[in-house]
Amino acid sequence: MNFLLEIVARDFDLTEANKADIHKYAEKLDAAYDRIIRCRVVVEALRHREHKGLFYNVKVVVTIPGTELVIKRKPNEDFHLAVKDSFNAMRRKLEDFVVQRSGKVKHHEEIPIAHISNLFPEEGYGFITSADGREIYFHKNSVLNHDFARLEKGMEVRFSEELGEKGPQASSLTVM
Incomplete structure (x- = not known):
């Protein structure tokens, strides 16, 4: 001591x-x-x-x-x-x-923003284009607050990404 x-x-x-x-x-x-x-x-x-x-x-x-x-x-x-x-x-x-x-302070990652690039309302899915230009799949069940019916092409959204069976997909999507 x-x-x-x-x-x-x-x-x-x-x-x-x-x-x-x-x-x-x-x-x-x-x-x-x-x-x-x-x-x-x-x-x-x-x-x-x-x-x-x-x-x-x-x-x-x-x-x-x-x-x-x-x-x-x-x-x-x-x-x-x-x-x-x-x-x-x-x-x-x-x-x-x-x-x-x-100075080791925990920094929270910013939630990424994207735009809806393709939407297939009858099939219940669509695609968003991220800020870095990647196309990411999303299903209607991943849209928060039951807002899938409100979605339109070109809308700005926030999303959380995960790796799906066929590549990147949005695990949650929030309309801004």
């Missing part, structure tokens, strides 16, 4: 086993992000009126270059689970931070 680990207990005394539990989970944070400067863990014992025993509230604050990440989960009556949940949430937050920092 290449960072400072600070453990604070409020309203109860930590056992050596509790401290070892926290150390074990803190070490795993190093694998998620290797530039952690400091990790502060605050464990607070809460008494509940209708419940005998304590609830443990765990707050994990991780300092990394340029920012601080904070996790505070719901209190749990099981110390081990309270610590585990908080550290797992922090690990996920660090992993998300790394992805965001690296």
